[in-house]
Amino acid sequence: MNILVESLSDEAIENVITSLNFEFDKVIFFGYENEISRHKKTTEEFLKSICGVKFAEFYEVEKFNLAQILEKMRSVISAEVENNEIFFDLTGGDDLILLVFGELVKEFSLNLHIFDIKKYYYHMLAGKKIDTIVKRRKIRARLKDFIPLQGGSINFKMFKEEKQFLAEKSYFEEVERLWAIMAKHSAIYNRFSNFLKSLTQSGLKMSVARGSLTQILNRSKVKEAQMLQILGELCEAGLLKSLNFGEILEFEYKDENIKNSLKDAGSVLELKGFYEVSSEFDECLIGVHVDWDGMETKVNVLNEIDILGIRGGNLTFISCKSGSVDQMALYELDTVARKIGGKYAKKRLFVTKPLGKSHMMRAKDLGIEVKVLKSGI
Numbered sequence: 001m002n003i004l005v006e007s008l009s010d011e012a013i014e015n016v017i018t019s020l021n022f023e024f025d026k027v028i029f030f031g032y033e034n035e036i037s038r039h040k041k042t043t044e045e046f047l048k049s050i051c052g053v054k055f056a057e058f059y060e061v062e063k064f065n066l067a068q069i070l071e072k073m074r075s076v077i078s079a080e081v082e083n084n085e086i087f088f089d090l091t092g093g094d095d096l097i098l099l100v101f102g103e104l105v106k107e108f109s110l111n112l113h114i115f116d117i118k119k120y121y122y123h124m125l126a127g128k129k130i131d132t133i134v135k136r137r138k139i140r141a142r143l144k145d146f147i148p149l150q151g152g153s154i155n156f157k158m159f160k161e162e163k164q165f166l167a168e169k170s171y172f173e174e175v176e177r178l179w180a181i182m183a184k185h186s187a188i189y190n191r192f193s194n195f196l197k198s199l200t201q202s203g204l205k206m207s208v209a210r211g212s213l214t215q216i217l218n219r220s221k222v223k224e225a226q227m228l229q230i231l232g233e234l235c236e237a238g239l240l241k242s243l244n245f246g247e248i249l250e251f252e253y254k255d256e257n258i259k260n261s262l263k264d265a266g267s268v269l270e271l272k273g274f275y276e277v278s279s280e281f282d283e284c285l286i287g288v289h290v291d292w293d294g295m296e297t298k299v300n301v302l303n304e305i306d307i308l309g310i311r312g313g314n315l316t317f318i319s320c321k322s323g324s325v326d327q328m329a330l331y332e333l334d335t336v337a338r339k340i341g342g343k344y345a346k347k348r349l350f351v352t353k354p355l356g357k358s359h360m361m362r363a364k365d366l367g368i369e370v371k372v373l374k375s376g377i
Contacts, residue, residue, distance in 0.1 A: 001025045002134045005077070007093025007101065008035045008043075008058070011342045012149035012341035013313045014092025015043050017115045018052040018122070020313055022134040024087075026055040029078070030073055030097050032063050033113065042148050050145050061097065069102050077104055085133050088195045090114040090125065118343055120312050140282040143310050147290065152340050155302065158289040172275060174258065177237040179272040180264065182322075183374060185230055186352045188222065190323050192230055195266035204253045205242075214247050234262070269320040270306045272373055273350040277318065281309035290340055303336045306350075315341035316347045325355055328363055334366045 004024040007202050008031030009015050019027060027047055029036075040058050043181050047053040059076055061069040080086060086103045105112045108344040111127030122130065130136075144154050182189045198216045199206050208216070217224060231251060234240040243251040253259035270286055278284040288308045307318035317337040321329055330349070337345040347368040354372055355363065363370050 001084045002128075003028060003080055003084050005030070005086060005088045005101070007031065007089075007097040008039060009092035010017065010035060010039070010042070011092050011344065012039070013117055013145075013344055014038065014115075014344065016046060016051065016149070017091060017117055017313060018089050018113075018130075018248075019047055019053055020085075020139045021115075022124070022130055022136055024051075024134060026054060026057070027053050028076065029056070029131075029344070030061055030069070031056045031058065031075075033060055036060055039149075042151070046145065046149055050139060050141055053167075063094075064096070065299070066096060066100070069097060073097075073100050073104060073258060074107075077108060077110075081108055081110075085111070085128075087111040087113060087127075087130055087134070091117070109300050117314065141310065141313055142283050143288070143308060143315075146310060146315070147340060148315065150340050150342060151292070153291045154285075155291050156303075157288040158302075171257070174239065175268075175271045176252075178234075178258070178261065178268055179373075181230065181233050181237065182268045183352065184233075185226075186322065188226055189230075189268075190265045191220050191222050192227065193263055195222045195227065197263045204256065204259060205251070206251055206253075208249045210249070234235070265322050266306075266320065269322050269350065269352065269373065273318060273320050274307050276373065277307065277309065277348075281311045281316070284309040291338060294361060303332075305336065305341075314344050315347065316346040316348060317341060318350060320350045322352045325349070325351055325359060327359060328365055330359065330366055330368060333368060348374060 002024050004018055005028045006015055008029040015029070016253045017142065027062070028180065034152070036058050044056040047056050059072060061072050075085065088105050089112060090098055090101060090112065101112065104110065105126050112125040112129060113122050114125060115122045124130070147154055178259060185192065195216060198220060199208060201207070217227060219267055228245060231240060231243055235243045235251070239254050239262070240251050241254065253262070274284065274286045285308050286306065288305045289302050290305060291302055306320040309316040318332060319333045333347055339349045349363060349365065349368050350373050351368045351370065352373065355370055362369065
């Protein structure tokens with residue numbers, strides 16, 4: 001039997017990275033009471049259901065008690081040595097436990113490695129290479145499976161249907177045309193979307209008398225000439241049809257998904273960003289609502305992540321902001337990424353215009369990559 005020995009870490013990916021890449025039969029964790037109570041259930045479920053591990057065992061050791069840690073670990077390992085191949089993983093966990101790993105590897109002539117999670121490659125420090133003994137594989141974990149490792153969950157009930165439809169490749173050209181118009185009129189596009197939102201009629205056909213139209217334009221702070229120009233461009237792009245303007249403004253949306261996205265300026269930017277990056281990931285979702293504790297309660301802490309991608313167990317959190325961006329948006333992105341993704345999570349911000357110097361410096365300090373999305377048309 002091939003056995004993997006781990007020091008239980010608060011960073012979820014460190015506990016499973018080797019098991020995602022190699023077919024171990026058993027994984028043994030050593031950790032402290034708090035870490036075991038927080039991570040035992042989710043880690044064991046992930047290893048068994050996703051990685052195919054048959055057995056997962058968790059042994060508690062006393063913090064700061066080197067003699068007890070050594071005695072406990074020696075007892076467990078000595079019972080496993082005969083007829084088994086044992087690999088110790090130095091990737092993450094407590095330094096004192098990792099120190100004992102080195103001692104036991106030397107004492108029992110076992111194998112020792114460390115995984116470089118960012119480069120997604122392991123390095124042998126002692127003994128045999130893992131892939132000469134253990135079958136290698138690469139599991140592409142899905143977001144719904146991986147986020148619970150950090151204690152959260154995805155609320156699939158809150159997905160917006162139009163975003164999911166428009167994220168399909170069949171809508172690529174429509175989204176590109178829509179994005180080109182938004183980018184061209186980025187200075188007023190948020191106000192224009194609010195104008196469309198104020199046309200509260202159901203269905204695809206809109207009909208507004210001039211008197212009511214003037215009031216709606218004034219409330220939305222959109223000029224009549226600006227409205228007509230954007231509506232005309234949307235009509236030329238095939239996103240609207242039957243555009244007429246006299247005493248009554250009349251037009252028809254192409255379909256319900258286009259209607260909903262035109263009424264939400266943020267959706268257009270998110271869809272453009274999604275098309276830009278989705279091919280980079282094993283899985284990529286748009287408009288993801290994450291529950292911080294993963295529990296169904298009356299009061300849930302939820303965050304909407306505009307774009308969330310996973311590749312090799314590493315999460316990327318992407319926030320999309322049209323118009324001006326304040327520093328709170330940067331702190332919010334950093335907070336949710338650290339909470340749900342841990343220290344290895346990547347953070348990216350997609351904007352329609354460059355950030356100011358102070359905001360760019362803050363983004364750099366927080367490890368956030370900023371990209372200005374431009375029209376390709």
